[in-house]
Amino acid sequence: MFATLSDRLSDAFKNLRGKGRLSEADIDATAREIRIALLEADVALPVVKDFVAAVKERARGEEVSQALNPAQQVVKIVNEELVEILGGETRRLRYAKSGPTVIMLAGLQGAGKTTLAAKLALWLKEQGRTPLLVAADLQRPNAVNQLQVNGERAGVPVFAPEPGNGVGDPVEVARQSLEEAKRKLYDTVIVDTAGRLGVDADMMAQAAAIRDAVRPDEILFVVDAMIGQDAVVTAQAFLDGVGYDGVVLTKLDGDARGGAALSIASLTGKPVMFASAGEKVTDFDMFHPDRMASRILDMGDVLTLIEQAEKVFDEEQALKAAEKLSGRGGEFTLDDFLEQMQQVRKLGSMQKILGMLPGMGQMREQLENFDEREIDRIQAIIQSMTPAERANPKMIDGSRRARIARGSGRQVSDVNSLVDRFFEARKMMTAFASGKMPGTPGMEGL
Numbered sequence: 117m118f119a120t121l122s123d124r125l126s127d128a129f130k131n132l133r134g135k136g137r138l139s140e141a142d143i144d145a146t147a148r149e150i151r152i153a154l155l156e157a158d159v160a161l162p163v164v165k166d167f168v169a170a171v172k173e174r175a176r177g178e179e180v181s182q183a184l185n186p187a188q189q190v191v192k193i194v195n196e197e198l199v200e201i202l203g204g205e206t207r208r209l210r211y212a213k214s215g216p217t218v219i220m221l222a223g224l225q226g227a228g229k230t231t232l233a234a235k236l237a238l239w240l241k242e243q244g245r246t247p248l249l250v251a252a253d254l255q256r257p258n259a260v261n262q263l264q265v266n267g268e269r270a271g272v273p274v275f276a277p278e279p280g281n282g283v284g285d286p287v288e289v290a291r292q293s294l295e296e297a298k299r300k301l302y303d304t305v306i307v308d309t310a311g312r313l314g315v316d317a318d319m320m321a322q323a324a325a326i327r328d329a330v331r332p333d334e335i336l337f338v339v340d341a342m343i344g345q346d347a348v349v350t351a352q353a354f355l356d357g358v359g360y361d362g363v364v365l366t367k368l369d370g371d372a373r374g375g376a377a378l379s380i381a382s383l384t385g386k387p388v389m390f391a392s393a394g395e396k397v398t399d400f401d402m403f404h405p406d407r408m409a410s411r412i413l414d415m416g417d418v419l420t421l422i423e424q425a426e427k428v429f430d431e432e433q434a435l436k437a438a439e440k441l442s443g444r445g446g447e448f449t450l451d452d453f454l455e456q457m458q459q460v461r462k463l464g465s466m467q468k469i470l471g472m473l474p475g476m477g478q479m480r481e482q483l484e485n486f487d488e489r490e491i492d493r494i495q496a497i498i499q500s501m502t503p504a505e506r507a508n509p510k511m512i513d514g515s516r517r518a519r520i521a522r523g524s525g526r527q528v529s530d531v532n533s534l535v536d537r538f539f540e541a542r543k544m545m546t547a548f549a550s551g552k553m554p555g556t557p558g559m560e561g562l
């Protein structure tokens with residue numbers, strides 16, 4: 117996600133390291149690099165111009181903080197400006213005060229609307245709401261069926277025209293879905309509308325007719341972050357043709373550039389509200405401008421990581437492990453280690469998890485080459501140990517190692533390295549848990 121931009125920006129800051137004061141020339145040089153970084157990432161020119169001007173002015177200005185050195189200060193300014201162009205504060209969905217909340221999706225064909233409709237529905241369900249998906253995309257031959265399949269995956273019902281009833285009228289379907297929602301007490305209706313391959317007057321007219329029929333509480337414009345500068349043009353066309361309240365960026369997983377999508381909020385004045393980064397129904401979340409800026413600047417996105425962890429972690433188990441690590445509640449064993457690893461796995465791929473930690477940008481290559489099967493191998497090794505060995509890894513001597521290697525289909529050296537790493541990790545984690553760990557992650561090296 118935004119890897120190029122992230123790399124280029126960190127290059128721009130490198131030259132400022134170790135400087136006690138920023139000269140006019142330093143500021144100019146850094147501003148130039150930031151400009152190139154943004155342009156290369158495909159951020160729209162007017163946005164780049166404003167951005168660079170603001171950073172320059174603030175870097176020159178009076179904002180001297182005792183706590184930060186000049187390089188950190190520039191990072192702070194860039195961070196705040198990035199948050200600003202991404203829409204400022206996190207914009208949350210507005211729900212209707214009475215009756216069902218209506219959310220309408222608009223966007224080009226292929227933008228990812230149908231996929232997104234199901235993702236949003238599942239997300240709403242997890243927030244305790246009872247959504248109803250509405251198939252008002254009757255243009256694309258397979259759209260209704262696709263929504264039904266996705267809806268099933270999300271465990272959310274789909275309201276669709278009866279099959280065999282001809283093509284049907286999407287405005288009528290949308291209108292009826294509201295009746296259905298009121299009758300069956302669904303509290304949120306998500307209307308998927310038809311798109312075309314390009315901006316088209318008929319499509320806009322149909323979307324506007326659906327809008328007038330269901331009077332949405334929120335209209336979300338869905339846009340594929342991979343289409344580059346066209347994203348900006350399309351965003352404007354939909355703003356003029358249908359109007360919308362917020363933007364959803366899709367396919368953020370696929371693009372290293374994606375900067376055009378970052379320009380939309382700033383150019384249209386409509387905030388990015390959600391982001392979608394993958395084809396799975398769970399690859400979806402609210403968009404937080406501050407967290408995204410922090411990710412772009414390689415300061416990590418620990419908040420999102422914590423939130424996801426809270427969703428999947430078994431709190432009791434985690435507490436038990438923490439007790440052990442802090443020296444109370446017995447020793448941290450290989451069983452605990454295995455348990456922890458399985459818990460972490462529920463969060464998703466290691467690549468995704470590690471990518472949210474601060475400073476990981478510099479390790480992107482290793483991250484991309486991370487072999488997820490490594491975790492399976494480690495699990496296989498631990499599972500080939502006897503309960504006694506897992507509880508007391510110190511007893512794992514040479515002959516035991518050979519047996520474990522055979523049992524798990526690995527080499528003795530793999531077993532050695534796992535056991536060594538376990539002791540090393542336990543030492544570190546214990547130090548960390550007892551507060552003896554020096555230094556903080558984040559703005560390291562600046």
Ligand code: GDP
Nearest residue numbers: 225226227228229230231366367392393394395
């Ligand atoms: P619609 O025409 O706007 O309804 O678009 P679809 O929902 O049918 O999506 C078009 C294609 O993009 C499908 O193949 C989806 O699987 C894919 N897609 C949607 N969202 C994402 C995403 O966030 N990441 C990736 N990689 N693919 C996506």
